[in-house]
Amino acid sequence: MKDIKTYVDKHQKRFLDELIALLKIPSISADKAYKKEVFNTADAVAERLKEAGCDLVEICETPGYPIVYGELIKDKNLPTVLVYGHYDVQPPDPLDLWDSAPFEPVIKKTELHPDGAIFARGACDDKGQMYMHVKALEYMTQNDDLPCNVKFMIEGEEEVGSENLGWFIARNQEKLANDVILISDTGMIAKDTPSITTGLRGLSYVEVEVTGPNRDLHSGLYGGAVANPINILTKMIASLHDENNHITIPGFYDKVEELSAEERAKMAEAPFSLENYQKALDIDSVYGEAGYSTNERNSIRPTLDVNGIWGGYIGEGAKTVIASKAYAKISMRLVPDQDWKEITELFKKHFESIAPKGVRVKVKPHHGGQAYVTPIDSLGYQAAEKAYEKTFGKTPIPQRSGGSIPIVSLFERELNSKTILMGFGLDSDAIHSPNEHFGVWNFFKGIETIPHFYHEFTKLKMAEK
Amino acid sequence: MKDIKTYVDKHQKRFLDELIALLKIPSISADKAYKKEVFNTADAVAERLKEAGCDLVEICETPGYPIVYGELIKDKNLPTVLVYGHYDVQPPDPLDLWDSAPFEPVIKKTELHPDGAIFARGACDDKGQMYMHVKALEYMTQNDDLPCNVKFMIEGEEEVGSENLGWFIARNQEKLANDVILISDTGMIAKDTPSITTGLRGLSYVEVEVTGPNRDLHSGLYGGAVANPINILTKMIASLHDENNHITIPGFYDKVEELSAEERAKMAEAPFSLENYQKALDIDSVYGEAGYSTNERNSIRPTLDVNGIWGGYIGEGAKTVIASKAYAKISMRLVPDQDWKEITELFKKHFESIAPKGVRVKVKPHHGGQAYVTPIDSLGYQAAEKAYEKTFGKTPIPQRSGGSIPIVSLFERELNSKTILMGFGLDSDAIHSPNEHFGVWNFFKGIETIPHFYHEFTKLKMAEK
Numbered sequence: 001m002k003d004i005k006t007y008v009d010k011h012q013k014r015f016l017d018e019l020i021a022l023l024k025i026p027s028i029s030a031d032k033a034y035k036k037e038v039f040n041t042a043d044a045v046a047e048r049l050k051e052a053g054c055d056l057v058e059i060c061e062t063p064g065y066p067i068v069y070g071e072l073i074k075d076k077n078l079p080t081v082l083v084y085g086h087y088d089v090q091p092p093d094p095l096d097l098w099d100s101a102p103f104e105p106v107i108k109k110t111e112l113h114p115d116g117a118i119f120a121r122g123a124c125d126d127k128g129q130m131y132m133h134v135k136a137l138e139y140m141t142q143n144d145d146l147p148c149n150v151k152f153m154i155e156g157e158e159e160v161g162s163e164n165l166g167w168f169i170a171r172n173q174e175k176l177a178n179d180v181i182l183i184s185d186t187g188m189i190a191k192d193t194p195s196i197t198t199g200l201r202g203l204s205y206v207e208v209e210v211t212g213p214n215r216d217l218h219s220g221l222y223g224g225a226v227a228n229p230i231n232i233l234t235k236m237i238a239s240l241h242d243e244n245n246h247i248t249i250p251g252f253y254d255k256v257e258e259l260s261a262e263e264r265a266k267m268a269e270a271p272f273s274l275e276n277y278q279k280a281l282d283i284d285s286v287y288g289e290a291g292y293s294t295n296e297r298n299s300i301r302p303t304l305d306v307n308g309i310w311g312g313y314i315g316e317g318a319k320t321v322i323a324s325k326a327y328a329k330i331s332m333r334l335v336p337d338q339d340w341k342e343i344t345e346l347f348k349k350h351f352e353s354i355a356p357k358g359v360r361v362k363v364k365p366h367h368g369g370q371a372y373v374t375p376i377d378s379l380g381y382q383a384a385e386k387a388y389e390k391t392f393g394k395t396p397i398p399q400r401s402g403g404s405i406p407i408v409s410l411f412e413r414e415l416n417s418k419t420i421l422m423g424f425g426l427d428s429d430a431i432h433s434p435n436e437h438f439g440v441w442n443f444f445k446g447i448e449t450i451p452h453f454y455h456e457f458t459k460l461k462m463a464e465k
Numbered sequence: 466m467k468d469i470k471t472y473v474d475k476h477q478k479r480f481l482d483e484l485i486a487l488l489k490i491p492s493i494s495a496d497k498a499y500k501k502e503v504f505n506t507a508d509a510v511a512e513r514l515k516e517a518g519c520d521l522v523e524i525c526e527t528p529g530y531p532i533v534y535g536e537l538i539k540d541k542n543l544p545t546v547l548v549y550g551h552y553d554v555q556p557p558d559p560l561d562l563w564d565s566a567p568f569e570p571v572i573k574k575t576e577l578h579p580d581g582a583i584f585a586r587g588a589c590d591d592k593g594q595m596y597m598h599v600k601a602l603e604y605m606t607q608n609d610d611l612p613c614n615v616k617f618m619i620e621g622e623e624e625v626g627s628e629n630l631g632w633f634i635a636r637n638q639e640k641l642a643n644d645v646i647l648i649s650d651t652g653m654i655a656k657d658t659p660s661i662t663t664g665l666r667g668l669s670y671v672e673v674e675v676t677g678p679n680r681d682l683h684s685g686l687y688g689g690a691v692a693n694p695i696n697i698l699t700k701m702i703a704s705l706h707d708e709n710n711h712i713t714i715p716g717f718y719d720k721v722e723e724l725s726a727e728e729r730a731k732m733a734e735a736p737f738s739l740e741n742y743q744k745a746l747d748i749d750s751v752y753g754e755a756g757y758s759t760n761e762r763n764s765i766r767p768t769l770d771v772n773g774i775w776g777g778y779i780g781e782g783a784k785t786v787i788a789s790k791a792y793a794k795i796s797m798r799l800v801p802d803q804d805w806k807e808i809t810e811l812f813k814k815h816f817e818s819i820a821p822k823g824v825r826v827k828v829k830p831h832h833g834g835q836a837y838v839t840p841i842d843s844l845g846y847q848a849a850e851k852a853y854e855k856t857f858g859k860t861p862i863p864q865r866s867g868g869s870i871p872i873v874s875l876f877e878r879e880l881n882s883k884t885i886l887m888g889f890g891l892d893s894d895a896i897h898s899p900n901e902h903f904g905v906w907n908f909f910k911g912i913e914t915i916p917h918f919y920h921e922f923t924k925l926k927m928a929e930k
Contacts (some may be wrong), residue, residue, distance in 0.1 A: 030782030153515040214747035220868030224768030227752035238703035282679035285822035287692035303689030308777035317495030389518035403685030
């Protein structure tokens, strides 16, 4: 294989400039106000794919935001790698906590990133990691070093639950046919500790509304005499966990995959410092389900978190009011064998059942996805392992992630192929938070590693035939 | 006494036009953005007082918004009535629930108000009721029918806790010397059931902040492993009431005045229909402290209500985030013998004590005031009773209100005189809510009744000498 490192070094500046241009477009899929920018981002991604050497690029309309499809078919008899990524980003608020504007990327050195990191919303999740694949393709086409066929599917609704991806895949199964799916939308343990994500949590995201009196009331004249929707909402949410932080929704744990003591022991080998973890978050203690370690709590155990809550007067000063309505956005992270639709139903049924007289409750399911596990003996995992060994000089650690990429299980079901999650981000990259960033070193290391995966996978796949 | 009814009938249109002009100024004291308008409202009130016949009117500066003072001293040997009111208003939000703009007053007929009601923020609380006193003075000066001295003290910070009124009173005790204080900032039971408020609840208003991790986190990567400030806040708030809806703050009830069975029986005589109450609020059940009736729950019992709560992502769509901070505005209504400063301390101490490891809690006291009771055998009450009998042909019912006018107990302490609360609003006037309004009939009835109070009080006071 030709020297990719030399190629990357030579084009570093251009690669960064191209990524920065992409990061400048505020493609916030959750907020309709940015509709135009989301569409513009799709156009930009299509352009980059053409330039990188795809011989077919399409902007595929969906009922929602378009999916950018690109392909380079060398030979029908060669294996095909399908790259998935997303060009939409999380909303940037709270804006006042950003040190620089979220859509005006800046490169700054940090302790962890002496070569600098790109600070911008989407820098790591997922524009930066998605773009590594585009540049890896450029290297392979420019240097006649592409060993197989490649397809790209870059969507614009990942941050809002990939609402139309299923719709698209169902209509394009032949077009999307592949031997393995490659995604970089996760992280690795550390720069000197490469890891491959083998498990993802599922998700059920709901919004709840509690309605009391038909109008806002004076808290003096009515206080204590009518159900206050905010007080009731806090009572209802608080009751969703017991004193051991187990979730109290009947049936919630029925299908939870219980790991063996041996598996848990293997997990516990991953390097982890509770002290540094707490220090990084400035907390005096972790908090979670009794009987499980921090790494288990956020990977192999299901959870329930309120992502947003609002009601009543939240402006400056004081207002003595009893609100008519209170709201919360609640998400549950699920583990293998929990079905997200079933869990959403269980939540709805339970939450409605615990509403006291005097209020009315609405539960609106938002979106969700199934949990997923990749066997470490699969061809794709084996190829990825070898790729990391070539560029990091180390065997990567298989890791369960607490995050969700709902569509991974969808891929397995609809396209019936395995997904390999090669993530190059770090926990400290603050994805979904103010000051999201992505290390320049990580960006280049990703571009460097990906072509090795293509070669290793093609070798293994051809050997299999 | 000359015929005030004729005078009011003759000037109805002008009285309404003048009030509407006052209601058009958005004097929202809680929101600094309206600073200029609040000051302009003070100027307007001063003008109206001059026109009504005050021989001295001053706009008195304070560290906050000014207090408008006016007086008409007839004879040092005559009794003096001090009228208190406020020209500031509550914030109008949520704006989308108003049928007409809150600061563009309209007069509309309603089932309860066949003569029409003025819809605007402040129509009843308190511009409309305050202005009844200005017009009552106009009648008395225009018709040489003022039997005593009168002083006005109209402030602009009542809706934010009258922060500087104590400061002003302490510096002007001689200027404010009086024999009785008259306030119209409460309601009456019904148009055909006049009532005088003899009791008010005290208030303690606080804001709480719960801080977890030092930044917003991805709920997938951290969910279940760290304390989520919103979940914790709901747990803490929920724990402030037990299963009987008693407040769990240690010492909270220690000084609560317990009414005798006889007093409670007398209270229960006030006409009240639980069915209509629930129907008016569109609720299937009332909710509150076990062992007390609805009327007791919102008058003689202390309460704790969340007035506002916020944290995390509250925008459109979904964001899978664990917020770094969550907030709530909480107010407690207090009853006689509970000291608001002591209760605020008890709350602070307790709330901080129940914070679990993994979060930090801040409690910021906002403002407060003491509860108050007016004896029905006081001169002022006797005079008010007679005044209502003259204009309503009925003896008013003494009533405990759940609301708070913190400064009433301040008046008693600093000026050592009793306050009479002659309220002409109705529960249905939606004060502090969208579509606040004030019946035109009530407005005129108030103007008509007030001069009778002046005459009755002067008679009783002079007889006492």
